[in-house]
Each structure stands twice: as C-alpha cells, then as structure tokens.
Amino acid sequence: MAFATSALVRSLSTSASRQAAIKHVTVIGGGLMGTGITQVAAQSGHNVTMCDVSDDIVQKGLARIQDSLKRVVKKKYKDDPTAGQKFFDSTMENIRIDTNVERVAASTDLVIEAIIENLDIKQKLFSSLDKVAPQHTIFASNTSSLPIKDIASTCERQDRFGGLHFFNPVPVMKLVEVVRFGATSNETFQSLTDFGQAVGKTTVSCKDTPGFIVNRLLVPYMMEAVRMLERGDASAKDIDVAMKLGAGYPMGPFELTDYVGIDTCKFIMDGWHELDPDQPLFKPSELVNKLVAEGKLGMKSGEGFYSYKK
Numbered sequence: 001m002a003f004a005t006s007a008l009v010r011s012l013s014t015s016a017s018r019q020a021a022i023k024h025v026t027v028i029g030g031g032l033m034g035t036g037i038t039q040v041a042a043q044s045g046h047n048v049t050m051c052d053v054s055d056d057i058v059q060k061g062l063a064r065i066q067d068s069l070k071r072v073v074k075k076k077y078k079d080d081p082t083a084g085q086k087f088f089d090s091t092m093e094n095i096r097i098d099t100n101v102e103r104v105a106a107s108t109d110l111v112i113e114a115i116i117e118n119l120d121i122k123q124k125l126f127s128s129l130d131k132v133a134p135q136h137t138i139f140a141s142n143t144s145s146l147p148i149k150d151i152a153s154t155c156e157r158q159d160r161f162g163g164l165h166f167f168n169p170v171p172v173m174k175l176v177e178v179v180r181f182g183a184t185s186n187e188t189f190q191s192l193t194d195f196g197q198a199v200g201k202t203t204v205s206c207k208d209t210p211g212f213i214v215n216r217l218l219v220p221y222m223m224e225a226v227r228m229l230e231r232g233d234a235s236a237k238d239i240d241v242a243m244k245l246g247a248g249y250p251m252g253p254f255e256l257t258d259y260v261g262i263d264t265c266k267f268i269m270d271g272w273h274e275l276d277p278d279q280p281l282f283k284p285s286e287l288v289n290k291l292v293a294e295g296k297l298g299m300k301s302g303e304g305f306y307s308y309k310k
C-alpha cells in the first residue's frame with residue numbers, strides 16, 4: 001500500500017510540476033477557435049497572449065472573448081454579480097494581444113496554433129517559431145484534419161510537438177482530443193493532456209490519423225449531407241430538422257457547417273480529397289465552393305446556408 005501511495009504522490013507531483021511549467025500560453029489565430037482557446041486558458045489562470053496578423057483582428061477577437069465571458073458570467077454567477085465581475089476582470093487581466101508572433105513566442109511555455117486550415121501556412125509558421133521559442137516550449141496545433149506529423153515536419157522540436165483539438169464553441173464543448181505522432185515524447189503528451197484538463201476539458205487521446213476521433217466520424221456524415229442536398233433528396237432545412245429531431249443532434253449538418261465556417265469546411269474537404277482522390281465522398285462540392293467563392297462563409301460572414309443578418 002505504501003508503495004502505491006508513494007507512486008501516486010510522485011505521479012501527481014510530476015503532473016503538478018508539468019502544469020506549473022506551463023505558465024504562459026501563446027495562442028496564434030484570433031478567430032473562432034483561437035478566441036475560445038484564449039478564453040478557457042485565461043479563465044483557468046494561465047497568462048495568454050493571442051496573436052493574429054493585424055491589430056484589427058486581435059482587437060475584434062478580444063471583443064468576442066468579452067462577449068463570451070459575459071454569457072459565462074450570466075449563467076455561472078447569476079446569483080452573485082460581485083463574484084461574476086471578479087471572474088470577468090481576473091480572466092481579462094490574464095489576456096494580452098499581439099501581432100508579433102516571433103516576439104511573443106520567444107518567452108512562452110506552450111504555443112497553440114489555431115490559424116487557417118492550410119498545411120503550408122501552418123508549416124511556415126511553426127518553422128519560424130521553432131527558431132525563436134525556448135527549448136522547453138511545446139508546440140500544439142488545433143487542426144481539424146491535417147496530420148500533426150506533417151505540420152511538425154518543418155520543426156526541430158519533433159518531440160515537443162502534438163495536437164490539441166478543441167471543439168467549437170470552446171467555452172461550452174467539454175472535449176479536447178490530445179494527439180501524438182511517432183516523435184511526440186511521453187512528457188509532451190502528458191503535458192498536453194494535463195493542460196487540456198487544467199482548462200476544464202475532458203481529454204481523449206488518439207493517434208495521428210486523419211480526423212483523429214470525432215472528425216473521422218463527423219466529416220463523412222457532413223459530406224453525405226451535402227451530397228444529399230446536391231442530389232435534391234431533401235432541403236437543407238429538412239435535413240437539419242431531421243437530424244435534430246431524429247438523431248438528437250443539437251445542430252443539423254448545415255447549421256453546423258455555418259457555425260464552423262464554410263471556408264474551414266472547404267479546406268478540410270479539399271485536404272481529404274487530396275489525401276484520397278478516389279473517394280467520391282470527398283470530391284469537391286460545387287455548392288460549397290460556390291458559397292465560399294461568393295464570400296458566404298456561414299455565421300462568421302453573416303450568410304452561408306442560412307442568413308444571419310440582423
């Protein structure tokens with residue numbers, strides 16, 4: 001019994017020291033996911049710097065976080081507004097915004113990338129950060145569909161690289177997929193798992209396989225939905241209603257595509273078509289491509305399969 005206790009104490013203290021090692025987090029991408037990741041990291045006491053390519057984008061991202069925090073406060077502190085204000089203020093005090101990723105990454109413990117779903121852009125970003133980030137800094141990608149191994153391929157720190165796949169909206173969805181590829185060290189994998197739990201999520205682990213767990217099952221379902229619409233089998237609205245009332249989903253596939261971002265969905269489809277060109281399900285959708293070409297990206301642009309203009 002004594003041995004088991006001391007082993008447990010050692011493991012807990014190691015986990016605590018790993019978490020203590022992640023004091024500052026750099027989130028790159030101030031969009032749908034980067035803002036949510038910034039929020040949950042800051043809420044859990046981490047110092048976070050959120051970076052994007054322009055000051056306008058990071059300022060808008062900060063405003064999105066404030067709006068989201070107000071929803072959390074309204075729900076969690078409805079009976080104690082003073083505590084709610086304290087929570088809001090302390091969370092916002094943990095957040096900085098910046099546009100100089102190299103400067104920020106030079107003194108950070110964990111980089112979480114949540115930029116456009118494009119392999120080349122992600123590789124270029126990590127390659128430049130690998131040259132300036134401290135030796136101990138862990139890199140993680142929030143990619144939906146790209147192989148972590150490929151994203152990491154431009155970096156020396158292959159052992160300190162993994163995937164942290166959050167779900168949208170990050171403040172609400174309880175899951176994080178922690179992804180390791182061949183070179184990810186046990187220490188890194190455990191640090192990413194500890195971090196996912198420290199920000200209040202349930203973590204699952206997965207090999208570096210296309211779509212990890214959720215998207216491997218979700219993407220084909222959503223692609224079947226768009227084929228159904230393109231064949232004229234049913235309307236987008238009826239497909240959404242059917243999946244909500246018939247399968248108990250909180251959103252139907254077209255509502256969800258609008259929520260995720262039709263551009264991101266297109267990037268995912270295109271990437272999987274490139275990986276498996278003979279799979280008819282993954283062939284490019286004329287409808288999806290048309291919407292993106294017209295700038296109809298879903299909720300983020302005010303119109304997608306549905307209109308969100310007030």
Ligand SMILES: CCCCCCCCCCCCC[C@H](O)CC(=O)SCCNC(=O)CCNC(=O)[C@H](O)C(C)(C)COP(=O)(O)OP(=O)(O)OC[C@H]1O[C@@H](n2cnc3c(N)ncnc32)[C@H](O)[C@@H]1OP(=O)(O)O
Nearest residue numbers: 068071075144167168169171222226250251253257265268
């Ligand atoms: C069909 C075309 C196919 C094209 C090909 C597709 C290929 C690619 C597809 C895969 C994409 C993968 C993307 C990614 O990698 C993986 C994902 O993230 S998948 C998405 C996972 N998420 C979901 O499935 C979300 C499902 N929806 C919901 O859970 C809910 O609808 C909702 C979003 C939580 C909203 O809840 P509702 O009850 O409906 O409505 P409310 O707005 O009132 O919210 C309720 C309550 O929740 C809190 N809340 C909601 N949003 C936020 C927020 N942003 N921040 C903080 N809190 C929030 C809040 O307390 C709300 O209460 P209120 O404040 O309103 O009192």
Ligand SMILES: NC(=O)c1ccc[n+]([C@@H]2O[C@H](COP(=O)([O-])OP(=O)(O)OC[C@H]3O[C@@H](n4cnc5c(N)ncnc54)[C@H](O)[C@@H]3O)[C@@H](O)[C@H]2O)c1
Nearest residue numbers: 029030031032033052053114115116117142143144168260
């Ligand atoms: N949208 C979702 O539901 C969802 C869920 C889980 C994971 N993801 C993944 O998260 C990532 C981001 O998705 P999103 O929906 O937040 O996209 P988004 O379009 O909302 O935000 C992407 C942000 O990245 C910024 N950006 C692009 N290139 C950059 C660069 N070189 N340096 C810094 N910033 C850059 C853009 O300016 C933009 O603000 C993608 O890899 C996506 O697959 C998305």
